[in-house]
Amino acid sequence: xxxxxxxxxxxxxxxxxxVFWTKGFHATSYEDLTRTTQVKKQSLYGVFKNKRELFxxxxxxxxxxxxxxxxxxxxxxxxxxxxxxxxxxxxLYADDEARIRGCLIINTSLEFGSADEDINREIMxxxxxxxxxxxxxxxxxxxxxxxxxxxxxxxLALHLSNAINGAKMMEKSGAPRExxxxxxxxxxxxxxx
Amino acid sequence: xxxxxxxxxxxxxxxxxxVFWTKGFHATSYEDLTRTTQVKKQSLYGVFKNKRELFxxxxxxxxxxxxxxxxxxxxxxxxxxxxxxxxxxxxLYADDEARIRGCLIINTSLEFGSADEDINREIMxxxxxxxxxxxxxxxxxxxxxxxxxxxxxxxLALHLSNAINGAKMMEKSGAPRExxxxxxxxxxxxxxx
DNA sequence: CTTATACTTGACCACACAGTCAATAACTGA
DNA sequence: TCAGTTATTGACTGTGTGGTCAAGTATAAG
Numbered sequence: 001x002x003x004x005x006x007x008x009x010x011x012x013x014x015x016x017x018x019v020f021w022t023k024g025f026h027a028t029s030y031e032d033l034t035r036t037t038q039v040k041k042q043s044l045y046g047v048f049k050n051k052r053e054l055f056x057x058x059x060x061x062x063x064x065x066x067x068x069x070x071x072x073x074x075x076x077x078x079x080x081x082x083x084x085x086x087x088x089x090x091x092l093y094a095d096d097e098a099r100i101r102g103c104l105i106i107n108t109s110l111e112f113g114s115a116d117e118d119i120n121r122e123i124m125x126x127x128x129x130x131x132x133x134x135x136x137x138x139x140x141x142x143x144x145x146x147x148x149x150x151x152x153x154x155x156l157a158l159h160l161s162n163a164i165n166g167a168k169m170m171e172k173s174g175a176p177r178e179x180x181x182x183x184x185x186x187x188x189x190x191x192x193x
Numbered sequence: 194x195x196x197x198x199x200x201x202x203x204x205x206x207x208x209x210x211x212v213f214w215t216k217g218f219h220a221t222s223y224e225d226l227t228r229t230t231q232v233k234k235q236s237l238y239g240v241f242k243n244k245r246e247l248f249x250x251x252x253x254x255x256x257x258x259x260x261x262x263x264x265x266x267x268x269x270x271x272x273x274x275x276x277x278x279x280x281x282x283x284x285l286y287a288d289d290e291a292r293i294r295g296c297l298i299i300n301t302s303l304e305f306g307s308a309d310e311d312i313n314r315e316i317m318x319x320x321x322x323x324x325x326x327x328x329x330x331x332x333x334x335x336x337x338x339x340x341x342x343x344x345x346x347x348x349l350a351l352h353l354s355n356a357i358n359g360a361k362m363m364e365k366s367g368a369p370r371e372x373x374x375x376x377x378x379x380x381x382x383x384x385x386x
Numbered sequence: 387c388t389t390a391t392a393c394t395t396g397a398c399c400a401c402a403c404a405g406t407c408a409a410t411a412a413c414t415g416a
Numbered sequence: 417t418c419a420g421t422t423a424t425t426g427a428c429t430g431t432g433t434g435g436t437c438a439a440g441t442a443t444a445a446g
Contacts, residue, residue, distance in 0.1 A: 002422035003412040024304075026219060029403065041405080043424060051404065100307060106362065110303040111217075114293060114367030123366065151379060159356070159379045166359035169299065173316065174307030186344060186352045190383040195392035196442045223434065233395060234435080244434065 009047045012037040016044075017058035021104040024111050025055050059122045062104045067129055074133060080141035081192065084160065087134060088184040091164045092171055102172025106165060131161045138191070148193045156191050163187040202240045205230040209237075210251035214297045217304050218248050252315045255297045260322055267326060273334035274385065277353065280327060281377040284357045285364055295365025299358060324354045331384070341386045349384050356380040 015037045019028050030041050030051065037044070048054040073090045077083045093099045101107075105126045112119050135157035141147030147156070167180045208230045212221050223234050223244065230237070241247040266283045270276045286292045294300075298319045305312050328350035334340030340349070360373045 002414070002420080003424085004414095005423065006412090007423095030405085031402085040423095040425060042407095042426090045405080046423065102303070102306070107303060109366045110295070110300060110362065113295070113365055120366070151382065155375070155379045158376050159383065162356055162359035162363070162376045162380075163352070164359075165362050166355035166357075169303065169358050169362065170355070172306055173302045173313070182348070183351050183355045186348045187355075189344065190352065195390080195444075196394085197444095198393065199442095222432075224432085235396090235437095236394060238435085239393065 005043075005047075007037070007039045007043065012039050012044065013048075013054070013057055013061060016054055017061050017104070020055055020058050021062065021107070022101050024107060025051075026111065056118060056122065059104065059108060059119065063122060063126045066105075067126070070130070070133060074137070079146070080137045080144065081146050081188065083137040083140070084134065084188050085185075087130075087137070087160075088164060088167070088181070088188065092167060092177060092180055092184075094177070099171055099177060100174060103168040106168045107172065127161070130164075131157050134160050141192075145193055148191055151191075159191065160187055198236075198240075200230070200232045200236065205232050205237065206241075206247070206250055206254060209247055210254050210297070213248055213251050214255065214300070215294050217300060218244075219304065249311060249315065252297065252301060252312065256315060256319045259298075260319070263323070263326065267330070272339070273330045273337065274339050274381065276330040276333070277327065277381050278378075280323075280330070280353075281357060281360070281374070281381065285360060285370060285373055285377075287370070292364050292370060293367060296361040299361045300365065320354070323357075324350050327353050334385075338386055341384055344384075352384065353380055 016033050019032050019036055023032065028051075033039075033044065033054075034041055044054065048057060070087060070090050073086045074083050077086045091103075093101075105123055108119060109123045114120055135153050138147055138153045138156050138160075142149050142153060163184060167184050170180050170183070171177075209226050212225050212229055216225065221244075223237075226232075226237065226247075227234055237247065241250060263280060263283050266279045267276050270279045284296075286294075298316055301312060302316045307313055328346050331340055331349050331353075332346045335342050335346060356377060360377050363373050363376070364370075
């Protein structure tokens with residue numbers, strides 16, 4: 001009953017997400033978005049109300065995509081310690097270009113602080129779901145005796161997830177991947193039984 | 194031989210640093226700076242060439258001040274493990290208002306990425322000097338047997354410094370101080386012999 | 387007192403920004 | 417075919433930005 005959309009909204013969203021990821025929310029202008037998507041401002045507005053909504057949608061896309069990759073990687077590993085290693089390896093990007101952008105969630109968390117409720121909710125969800133995966137693997141390791149039981153699974157999970165956050169920071173500041181992975185391997189080594 | 198400056202440049206720099214710390218570099222406008230310092234734009238320019246130079250000076254001030262506080266706190270502690278605890282406690286701000294701002298160095302590191310050389314140099318210097326203090330304490334602990342020797346002092350220091358960076362991130366995203374300290378205490382507990 | 391020098395002040399500039407408007411185009415159901 | 421609806425387009429708006437200019441002012445050396 002109306003004129004059909006000429007552009008692929010999912011594709012455009014993904015492209016916008018990439019731009020936000022590279023430049024951050026505030027540093028991204030509408031011109032950046034229209035240039036890379038080849039979609040005019042008003043058309044983007046038609047689908048996503050404004051820059052903030054577009055950003056929120058980008059966050060969700062990023063989160064769901066990353067969590068699903070993480071889940072698949074974990075599923076491929078049998079031993080809990082290998083699962084933890086896989087989580088760490090997946091958290092760090094292999095590609096040099098991607099690495100310098102760091103992690104969109106971490107970047108956003110620092111760009112917005114705790115000011116924006118909606119954005120904070122998305123970030124927390126990413127954190128918590130990652131933590132849950134880590135804790136699950138740790139419990140498995142504790143059950144089979146490869147991971148220490150001197151401390152509770154939740155404490156150990158928080159330790160590792162905190163280390164990963166730190167690693168993602170190092171990643172953005174340009175440290176070489178092997179160096180960062182080394183730190184994470186230490187973090188894992190420290191919790192093995 | 195010329196008209197004397199009417200404002201205190203050191204005070205103005207400190208005030209600017211506070212603004213940058215709260216809002217970040219890009220989000221801080223000259224209006225913010227002139228409002229809080231009560232110094233007109235052109236006068237600030239006379240002392241600090243432009244916004245970026247002013248920011249660089251702010252970074253250095255922040256760094257030196259924080260490192261000197263850290264050094265004093267360490268000097269008060271005798272046992273290496275207590276020294277590490279002191280470093281962690283000092284890294285996190287006690288005051289609620291300060292806590293939500295996070296750490297200027299970490300914020301800057303994520304705001305600029307690795308793009309700006311000069312800024313990166315200041316950041317790296319802060320990191321390295323903190324790491325050195327941590328490693329020194331760890332070596333002391335290893336010598337007296339309170340800290341594990343399963344891993345080298347440098348690896349352990351990187352582990353702890355990475356954990357502190359993660360903690361500073363959590364700090365900015367609004368997590369309660371006790372929760373963050375808990376994570377850091379775990380990080381210390383894991384390296385004790 | 388004169389003059390050189392640096393500080394102060396407020397007006398000013400060109401630009402980039404997010405978001406809006408109004409005119410036009412494409413499609414569909416009746 | 418035509419009426420209703422939505423998409424597209426480019427021009428437009430108002431605001432805020434970092435940075436500059438020029439005119440005026442306080443100081444100290446000579």
